Amino acid sequence: MTAALGASVFTFGVRADDFPTHPITLIVPFAAGGAIDVLARLTAERAARELGQSIVIDNRGGAAGLIGAASVARAEPDGYMLLMASAAQVTIPPWVNRVLTFDPPRDLVPVAHLVDTPxxxxxxxxxxxxxxxxxxxxxxxxxxxxxxxxxxxxxxxxxxxxxxxxxxxxxxxxxxxxxxxxxxxxxxxxxxxxxxxxxxxxxxxxxxxxxxxxxxTTPARSPLMPDVPTMAESGWPTVEVVVWAGIMAPAGVPRTIVRKLERAFVEAVLAPEVRDRLARLGADPVGRGARQFAEVIEKDLALWQRVALAQGVKVE
Known part of the structure; x- marks a missing residue:
């Protein structure tokens, strides 16, 4: 599963030098107004400038975000439909959901790791x-x-x-x-x-x-609570967990398109005005590319597999 995820990010496809030629849709798998929605709107507005096309936010909530994620997983792999993803749609469901209509790590590929949230x-x-x-x-x-x-x-x-x-x-x-x-x-x-x-x-x-x-739970203390120790400082390093959010696309999107999207969203989240706004909301803008994002997802998959199987966690 994880090998397929990593390999699919860098599969060479057709040339796409003219991408994008029309607006891109970014699926937010939750209702408007939440933290993920704010992240999507802040970064999409800035990324659209780099890409030269508008990015339309489409909120498709339901089933802990799986309805929106499934719609992206089934979309045409041309870069025009993206997902604002988190562990709740990608790295946790394979181990806790008895019935899934898609395979998140196989059917979605990383584009850009945007933020971590303590x-x-x-x-x-x-x-x-x-x-x-x-x-x-x-x-x-x-x-x-x-x-x-x-x-x-x-x-x-x-x-x-x-x-x-x-x-x-x-x-x-x-x-x-x-x-x-x-x-x-x-x-x-x-x-x-x-x-x-x-x-x-x-x-x-x-x-x-x-x-x-x-x-x-993060490796470093949170700027919102600088006096609060980390789990590792407290003597529990195995409970160190990074809660990530980032852009993903349907598997099969050509590498040239992934790289354009990656560059636009990484630059967007690291722009000073976006970074400052996200930091005030408690998020840590990281701005990492597809390869590093794939490594984060692979590590996350292994973590939640171990915890869910050991503790018998299942969503009925």
Whole structure:
């Protein structure tokens, strides 16, 4: 699966020196207004200048983004339909979804790795837990008695906690929610005892002393929470996870087209005004090309395969 992904990125196709000759559609597999949608609109506007054609944002939500991703996977491989992708559509579904209508790593190829987003282990500000070790010790001392929230079965927030459970050999009960807002409300109220979520989504609650961050999952500390240690600094390096987002295309797009799109989107996300806006939203603009993006995806596939199979995570 991963070998096919890497090879397909660099398959030579027909020459496409005149690409693009008409507008490009960028599928955002979620509703308008969310973080992925904002990322798409910011980078598409700038990339369109480089390409000389407009980029139309098409929001196609549903099934955790799989409906939009499937439409791109089945599209003509000519570079005119792209996907604003994340792990939720590409590297997690092969291991947790019993029925898929397409094979994400085979049917989609990387174009440009745009941003990484830190996730953070969070507890109520009323909790006595102040470190990851406190959380683990509490869980070990009360096996099966603690609850943790997620934004749904098979989501990043779910699998991150399963990764910590696997690393720490703890038993805590999963309580899936329909989104971050109700989960965070119950976390504040003490109905659940912990959760992994994005730093951006909880920064105001942390600032307002409603929630307490224990550690971020990225290799470096988050600019939004510079005083919060990383999971590795906290003694749990195997729970170091980068939550990525980037541009992908249908498999079979000629290399000449991939390279044009890659250059346009990398330059877009690294443009100072775009970088600054994304940083304020809690994202880390990385601006890497197709080859490096393929390596990130391959590593991610292996990680979520290990966690999902070990913990028996399945989306029914």
């Amino acid at each position: 996730m953070v282990l969070i507890v109520s500000a009323k909790s006595a837990m102040r470190t990851v070790d406190d959380f683990v010790t509490q869980a070990r001392g009360h096996r099966g008695a603690l609850n943790y929230a997620s934004t749904g079965v098979g989501t990043i927030s779910h699998l991150l906690m399963e990764s910590l459970k696997l690393a720490a050999d703890i038993d805590i009960v999963h309580v899936p929610y329909r989104g971050a807002a109700p989960a965070l409300n119950d976390l504040q109220a003490g109905q659940v005892q912990g959760m992994f979520t994005s730093t951006a989504s909880v920064a105001p609650l942390v600032a307002g002393s409603k929630l307490r961050p224990l550690a971020v």
